[in-house]
Amino acid sequence: MKIYLGADHGGYKLKEEIKDWLKEWNFSFEDFGAHKFDPSDDYPDFAWPVAVKVGQENGALGILICRSGQGECIVANKAKGSRAALCWNEKTAHAARNDDDANILCLSADYTSMEEAKKIVHTFITTPFDSKEERFVRRINKVKKIDINL
Numbered sequence: 378m379k380i381y382l383g384a385d386h387g388g389y390k391l392k393e394e395i396k397d398w399l400k401e402w403n404f405s406f407e408d409f410g411a412h413k414f415d416p417s418d419d420y421p422d423f424a425w426p427v428a429v430k431v432g433q434e435n436g437a438l439g440i441l442i443c444r445s446g447q448g449e450c451i452v453a454n455k456a457k458g459s460r461a462a463l464c465w466n467e468k469t470a471h472a473a474r475n476d477d478d479a480n481i482l483c484l485s486a487d488y489t490s491m492e493e494a495k496k497i498v499h500t501f502i503t504t505p506f507d508s509k510e511e512r513f514v515r516r517i518n519k520v521k522k523i524d525i526n527l
Contacts, residue, residue: 380406380502381430381439383423383449388442388486389414395440395498404502424452431480432458438502439481446485453481457524465489467500474504478517 380399384392389411399406409426411418420443431439431453439461441449446463453461461481462473465488473479482501484494507513 378404378502379434379437380404381409381427381437382406382441383409383427383439384411384442384486385418385420385423385444385449386411386414386416387420387444388449388484391442391484391486391489391491391494392440394491395442395494398495398498402499402502420448421452424449425456428453428456428459428461428481432456437480440484440498440501441481442484442486444485444487446483446488450481450483453483460520464497464501466493467496470497470500471504474501475507476510476513478506478513 382392382395396406396408410423424441427439427441431437441453443449450461450463453459459481460477460479461483462477462479463483464470464473470482482498484497
């Protein structure tokens with residue numbers, strides 16, 4: 378599994394921490410930026426390339442971080458094949474993956490502690506989609522039909 382990362386200046390510090398955790402946990406990742414702290418950068422410039430890549434690559438996951446998590450989540454959900462979820466604890470991260478087959482985790486750097494973020498990220502990347510649950514599969518197939526019509 379490949380993980381793609383993106384963050385604006387608001388999420389830059391947390392993204393750098395996440396990279397260390399991913400290394401520690403032996404996950405492969407690619408950083409789409411920001412590659413330095415720049416208070417004038419804009420979240421769509423980082424969210425969009427990650428969302429497109431994840432939407433095109435079967436089995437890939439993305440992690441996007443900005444101050445609230447909302448902006449990058451909005452951008453990411455516009456890319457075909459991308460299912461981004463704003464998660465604020467382990468339970469929402471588990472549900473996003475298990476029930477909704479989310480492939481992009483959006484985090485709020487302003488409202489999530491480093492300790493909680495670490496738990497959320499680990500839960501998100503280690504929880505598989507429950508493909509045996511018919512209702513979950515049925516719903517994801519409906520979402521995929523929406524993608525086709527875009």
